[in-house]
Amino acid sequence: MKPFFDLVGQYHAYKDEIDQAILSVLESGHFIMGEPVKLFETELEQYCGAKHAISCANGTDALQIALMAIGVGPGDEVITVPFSFIATINPILMVGAKPVLVDIDSNTFCIDVNKIKKAITKKTKAIIPVHLYGQPANMDEINKIAAQHNIVVIEDSCQAIGAEYNGKKTGSLGNIGCFSLYATKNIMCGEGGIITTDDENYAAAIRRFRQHGMSAPYVYEELGYNYRLTDLQAAIAVEQLKKADKFSDSRQKNAKILNSGLDNIKGITLPTIFEDRSHVFHQYTIRITKDFKLTREEFVKRVQARGVGAGVYYPRALHTYPHIAKLGYKLGAFPASERAADEVVSLPVHPAVTNKDLVTIIAVIHEVASGA
Numbered sequence: 001m002k003p004f005f006d007l008v009g010q011y012h013a014y015k016d017e018i019d020q021a022i023l024s025v026l027e028s029g030h031f032i033m034g035e036p037v038k039l040f041e042t043e044l045e046q047y048c049g050a051k052h053a054i055s056c057a058n059g060t061d062a063l064q065i066a067l068m069a070i071g072v073g074p075g076d077e078v079i080t081v082p083f084s085f086i087a088t089i090n091p092i093l094m095v096g097a098k099p100v101l102v103d104i105d106s107n108t109f110c111i112d113v114n115k116i117k118k119a120i121t122k123k124t125k126a127i128i129p130v131h132l133y134g135q136p137a138n139m140d141e142i143n144k145i146a147a148q149h150n151i152v153v154i155e156d157s158c159q160a161i162g163a164e165y166n167g168k169k170t171g172s173l174g175n176i177g178c179f180s181l182y183a184t185k186n187i188m189c190g191e192g193g194i195i196t197t198d199d200e201n202y203a204a205a206i207r208r209f210r211q212h213g214m215s216a217p218y219v220y221e222e223l224g225y226n227y228r229l230t231d232l233q234a235a236i237a238v239e240q241l242k243k244a245d246k247f248s249d250s251r252q253k254n255a256k257i258l259n260s261g262l263d264n265i266k267g268i269t270l271p272t273i274f275e276d277r278s279h280v281f282h283q284y285t286i287r288i289t290k291d292f293k294l295t296r297e298e299f300v301k302r303v304q305a306r307g308v309g310a311g312v313y314y315p316r317a318l319h320t321y322p323h324i325a326k327l328g329y330k331l332g333a334f335p336a337s338e339r340a341a342d343e344v345v346s347l348p349v350h351p352a353v354t355n356k357d358l359v360t361i362i363a364v365i366h367e368v369a370s371g372a
Contacts, residue, residue, distance in 0.1 A: 014239055021235035028231075033211075036234035041194075043241055047162075048171035050196035052203035055229035055237075056210045059158040059180025062193035063128070064091035065227060066176045069205035070152045072097050072125045079119050080128040080156075081111050082319040082329070083337035088130055088156050089318055098327065100124070101319055103334040107272045109285070109344075110137035112336065116145050126152045131160035131170055133271075133313075133346075134186070134251075134282035139165050139173040146174075154178060159282035161186055162248045166276050171196040181237055186251070186282055187244050189236035192229050250351035251281040254358060258284055258347065261362035265369045267292025269343075283313055284349035287340070293371060296343055306364045309348045317341045 025036060037055055044053035056062050072078060074096035080088055082101045092099040102119050105112040109132040116127065127146055129137035139155075146153045153174030157163075160170045161179050171177030176199075181192030195206050208215055213224025229237075259270050269287035273279050288296040300310045317337040319329035331338070347361060 014243060017239045017242075018236055021239050022232060025231045025235050031231050032228055034231045036231040036238060037229055040229075040234040040238045040241065043238060044194055044196070047241060047244065048169045048177065048196050050172045050177065051198045052196065052200075052206075053171075054195045054197075054203065054206045054210065055234060056193040056195060056227045057229060058191050059178060059182060059193045060087040060091060061210070061225075061227040062158075062178035062180070062195045063087065063154065063156065064094050065206050065209045065225075066154045066178055066195055066202075067091055067095045067097065067126065068209050069176070069202045070126060070154075075123060076125040077121060077123040078126045078128060079111075079116060079124060079151075081130055081132075081337065082317045082324075082334045083109065083314065083340050084130045084132060084156070084318065085158075085314065086318060086321070087158070088128060089324060092128075093323070097125070098123075099324070101329065101334060103336045104132075104340065105138075106336045106340065108135055108137065108274075109133055109340060110135065111142070113138045113141040113145070116142070120145075120149050120151070124149065124151055126154050128154045128156050129174070130156040131163060133285050134160045134163055134280040135271075135274075136160060136163050136165040136170055136173065136277045143174065152176070158182075159185065160280060162244050162278075163280040164278040172198075175199060176202060181233070181240075186247055186280055187237065187240035189233040189240065192233045192237060193227075247351050248278075248280045251284075251349050252279070254349045254351075254353050255279070255281045255284050257355075257358045258349065258361065261358070262286070262365060265366070268365075268369070281349050283311075283346040285313070285344050285346045287343040288345055289343055293369065296345060299368060300345060302368045303364055306367070308361050308364045311346045312344060313346050314344075315341055 041053045076097040077100045078092045078097050079100045083104045089099045100119050102115045111129045155174045155177040157170040157177050158180035163170045177196040179194040181189045209224050210227040213220045213222045215221045267289050288299050303310050
């Protein structure tokens with residue numbers, strides 16, 4: 001069976017196009033901020049429906065740059081969730097601000113919009129909803145709350161490129177969108193990031209921050225960093241972006257088959273799909289609840305022993321790690337996030353998973369569920 005992440009397959013499926021794109025960069029002798037970067041940014045603007053798409057070194061940098069662009073710093077607060085990859089929270093700490101955590105909605109794994117208002121103070125500068133596993137958060141309600149309190153919305157779309165909410169793609173749903181092009185993402189170039197926005201001032205600030213604070217060659221307006229995407233990475237990303245919708249269609253088809261085949265197994269909760277949004281299934285994530293015959297860890301071991309990939313994303317809620325817990329967060333503070341960390345298991349759903357693989361995955365899980 002194909003591995004949990006089929007990185008090699010995602011490259012080899014379009015090897016000729018990618019090889020030619022890389023060769024063109026090598027022959028040009030230009031490797032930083034050249035035509036491939038400009039082309040990728042232009043095509044990403046069109047794809048997401050944003051006025052500006054600005055590339056950077058990775059998704060973590062994208063979030064940090066976005067926070068810096070809106071002026072977040074020491075003494076400010078940023079609302080986000082405790083159930084995500086650590087790169088959602090670390091950039092908040094990097095700019096000297098305080099992450100204020102709000103629990104997730106158990107059905108979506110995204111921020112619980114009903115709990116946001118209680119977390120807002122006079123110090124709140126931004127909300128970072130995470131479109132976890134490829135499913136958009138409830139952006140209408142988030143934007144409504146943010147507008148009432150003059151708060152900026154920064155989408156953490158690192159797992160959700162191509163996903164839609166009410167017909168609009170992620171990256172165009174808030175004030176700023178942040179994406180990752182890390183090797184495991186739905187489109188990738190090894191490492192890389194993207195920031196999208198319709199705001200001219202934010203866009204100008206983002207472009208300065210990613211390149212040493214420069215507004216023009218050797219004109220340094222402020223502190224900046226070297227967070228640039230290379231032309232080699234951009235050339236790969238351009239070819240990947242051409243296939244983004246095809247990749248998403250494959251993931252959605254595979255998820256539909258898994259949902260059908262795994263339905264009604266006691267103790268397994270399947271992903272919830274909502275009519276107002278499209279889920280691009282960066283991860284196909286189920287829950288192993290207390291009603292299942294085995295613990296989550298035993299389940300993972302047994303399906304892996306039968307050749308089925310399974311991963312836990314993520315095994316601990318972020319507020320339980322020392323550098324975040326010291327902000328005053330304690331175990332029990334976010335029950336939905338903590339329960340998710342105890343229950344979630346992700347199964348292979350990437351485009352290289354075949355129908356035969358899906359049949360095997362479904363059969364193995366039924367065997368494990370029956371005690372075989």
